[in-house]
Amino acid sequence: MMKNNWKIGVLGMAFCLCTGMAAQAQTYTPTPENLQARKEFQDNKFGIFLHWGVYSMTARGEWYMNDRNIHRDEYAKLASGFYPSKFNAAEWVSQIKASGAKYITITSRHHDSFSMFETKESEYDIVDATPFKRDVLKELAEECQKQGIKLHFYYSHLDWKREDYPLGRTGKGTGRPKGKENWQTYYQFMNNQLTELLTNYGPIGAIWFDGVWDQPESFDWQLEEQYALIHKLQPTCLVGNNHHRTPYAGEDFQMFERDLPGENKAGYSDGQEVSALPLETCETMNRTWGYNIEDQNYKSTKTLIQLLVRAAGKNANLLMNIGPQPNGELPATAVQRMKEMGEWMAQYGETIYGTRGGDVEPHVWGVSTRKGNRLFIHVLDYQDKALYLPLKAKVKKAIRFVDGTPIAFSQDKEGVLLKFPEVPTETDYVVELLLK
Secondary structure (H helix, E strand, C coil): CCCCCCCCCHHCCCCCCCHHHHHHHHHCCCCCHHHHHHHHHHHHCCEEEECHHHHHHHCECHHHHHHCCHHHHHHHHHHHCCCCCCCCCHHHHHHHHHHCCCCEEEEECCCCCCCCCCCCCCCCCCCCCCCCCCHHEEEHHHHHHHHHCCCCCCCEEECHHHHHHHCCCCCCCCCCCCCCCCCHHHHHHHHHHHHHCCCCCCCCCCCEEECCCHCEHHHHCCCCHHHHHHHHHHEEEEEEEECCCCCCCCCCCCEEEEECCCCCCCCCCCCCCCCCCCCEEECCCCCCCCCCCCCCCCCCCHHHHHHHHHHHHHCEEEEEEEECCCCCCCHHHHHHHHHHHHHHHHHHHHCCCCEEECCCCCCEEEEEEEEECCCEEEEEECCCCCECCCCCCEEEEEEECCCEHHHHHEEECCEEECCCCCCCCCCCCEEEEEEE
C-alpha cells in the first residue's frame, strides 16, 4: 500500500498508460467465466486484507525500509530471524470466516521484495531465506479451499531491493546502484512469479496490484500483456490495480484506497471516476497496514460495521486490513473485532450479501441496498422518528428487518415517509421495504 502520509505530490499526477498501449489493451473481452466471477465478487461484499512479511519483525509497518532508508543488505538480514512459530492457517481462516468475510487478500510480495511463498525466481523468500522453511501461502491456499473461502494475492509492481527494477519515486535510500536497471528482466521476473502464483496454489480469486504510482505517467508497465497472462492462466481470476486512476482496459474491478467510491477524503482518488466495474474499498482496522506495535488505534466495531454498510450502499465491497504479528498470530484486538462483526453479519447479512446499491442514494443518515424487490434502508445516524425517502417505486409493505415489526409509512409521487416507533439508536436500524 501507499504510505499514509506519502501521497500529496504524487496523487495529483495522472498515472495513465501510453496511448499505444491503451489502444492495444482495448481488445480485452472478459470471458463468461470471468463475468460470473465478477458477479460472485460483488455478492461477497466483505473481505479481509492481510499485510504480512519480514517487515512485521520491525513492528513499524510495511514502509519501514523506505522510511528509514535501510540498506537493502541490512534489511535482508531480517529474513534470517523470521520464524512465525504460531502461524496456523486453519486458525487464521476460521477467525476470518467468523467475521462474515468471504475472501482473503494477502501480500504475496510487497515493495520490500520479500516473497511470502516458495519461488524459483529468487532465494529471497520465506522458504529459502528464513529458518521457518514453510510456504505460508500454500498452507493458506489449501485451508481456504477446505473452509470454502476465496483467496486473493496482493502483488507489488515496484521493488526496493532488486537492481533491475527501474529507480522510481520511492526506495531511493536502500542502496540500489544506478545504471543496473533492466526493465525486461524485471518484467519477466514478475510474470514468472505471477505464473507460479496462478499455477501452484489452486484457484485464485484475484490479483491485487499496487505500485504503478512509483513511476512517471509516461512509463510503460506493459500491463496489457501481464493482464492477458493472468486471464490465460486462470480466466476466473480477477485483476485489480491500486493505481488510483479510472480503470485501465483489462482490469476486472476498481479499488479505492481509504475512501468509498466517489469520495476523496484520503486524497488518493483525485480524478478517479467511478466505473461500471465491480467496486472495492480498502481500509485499515487501526491506522497502519503492516503490523505496528505502537498502533493500538483500532476502530470500534460500530465504526467498522457502518463502514461495511456504507460501502455496500455505494455498491462496493469492503476489504478490511489486519497486520499479522511477526510470530504468526493475528492481533487479539483484531480477532475480537472480527468476531463482533461476524455476530452482526449473522443477523443482518441478508441485507448485505448479494445486494447492490439501492434506489435511495447514500445520505448522511445512511444508505440503501437492494436484492430483487426487497429494498433495505440502513439508518446509521439519525435523530428523528420520521424519515423521508425520495423513492419512486411503489411500496407494498415496510417492516423492521430484525423482527418483522410493521413500520408505518405514507407515499406520494415524490417519495415515502417512514414513521419509526422510536428514534433509531442501533448501529444499523434496518427497514425492509417490499416493492411492487
